[in-house]
Amino acid sequence: MAKAPVGKKLVRSKSGMKIVEIDGCYRSPFLLSEPHWVPDKECSRCTGCQARFDFLKRRHHCRRCGQIYCSVCSGNLTPLPRMCFLDPVRLCARCSTVTTKENEFFDKQLKALTTGSTFKLLPISDVTMDQFIVTCKLSPDYRFLEIDGMPEDTLEPIDVNQVISLKIKCPNNMQGTSQPTMVTVTFSDQQGVNREITLDTGLPSSPTHKTSRSWIVGLQKAMNMIFEARDVDSQE
Numbered sequence: 001m002a003k004a005p006v007g008k009k010l011v012r013s014k015s016g017m018k019i020v021e022i023d024g025c026y027r028s029p030f031l032l033s034e035p036h037w038v039p040d041k042e043c044s045r046c047t048g049c050q051a052r053f054d055f056l057k058r059r060h061h062c063r064r065c066g067q068i069y070c071s072v073c074s075g076n077l078t079p080l081p082r083m084c085f086l087d088p089v090r091l092c093a094r095c096s097t098v099t100t101k102e103n104e105f106f107d108k109q110l111k112a113l114t115t116g117s118t119f120k121l122l123p124i125s126d127v128t129m130d131q132f133i134v135t136c137k138l139s140p141d142y143r144f145l146e147i148d149g150m151p152e153d154t155l156e157p158i159d160v161n162q163v164i165s166l167k168i169k170c171p172n173n174m175q176g177t178s179q180p181t182m183v184t185v186t187f188s189d190q191q192g193v194n195r196e197i198t199l200d201t202g203l204p205s206s207p208t209h210k211t212s213r214s215w216i217v218g219l220q221k222a223m224n225m226i227f228e229a230r231d232v233d234s235q236e
């Protein structure tokens with residue numbers, strides 16, 4: 001049987017074994033709660049192909065959305081780390097597509113986010129009128145945005161769960177595709193005051209420009225997942 005690493009424990013859920021943090025308050029901001037399962041009696045046909053359920057055509061719940069499908073329409077066994085499952089779980093086609101994209105993000109881009117990139121931090125009106133060259137990165141536990149390169153105590157790490165919005169500036173380039181060049185993060189600070197910072201990728205000729213642009217793309221994907229996890233929790 002699998003053994004849980006320090007600080008984590010294995011728990012049994014109706015969908016399989018899960019590995020969860022012992023101290024709930026340190027949970028990753030990406031984690032999703034399990035959905036409400038649509039009761040069997042409320043669903044006589046598959047949500048996907050509309051086939052009628054009977055003794056041969058059985059009901060199966062998608063572990064991500066909780067809707068009921070036949071075995072064909074929920075046949076995508078997909079790893080779902082956002083719900084902490086150890087083994088791949090049954091998902092509907094839509095949830096499987098979303099989850100597979102997210103898993104690619106966890107495999108590749110998340111590492112770049114925690115490695116960090118270089119930005120020009122635009123003046124923060126109530127703090128400083130100076131511009132700083134900073135390194136911005138996601139903390140190893142994914143719970144804070146850390147900004148290094150400022151004088152001490154100017155800017156506390158930003159709790160990702162206190163981020164209110166991201167505003168991304170994407171001027172069209174010559175090929176007509178949009179590339180982010182700047183991001184404004186609005187957040188509530190540790191005193192509960194709403195503030196914002198703007199990170200600029202700098203001149204296209206700068207050696208870190210490309211990395212910083214993809215860092216913003218990664219941040220947007222990460223925050224979309226975190227906003228989604230927050231929405232799910234607030235519906236409970």
Ligand SMILES: [Zn+2]
Binds near residue numbers: 069074
């Ligand atoms: Zn079906």
Ligand SMILES: [Zn+2]
Binds near residue numbers: 065067091093096
């Ligand atoms: Zn689903």
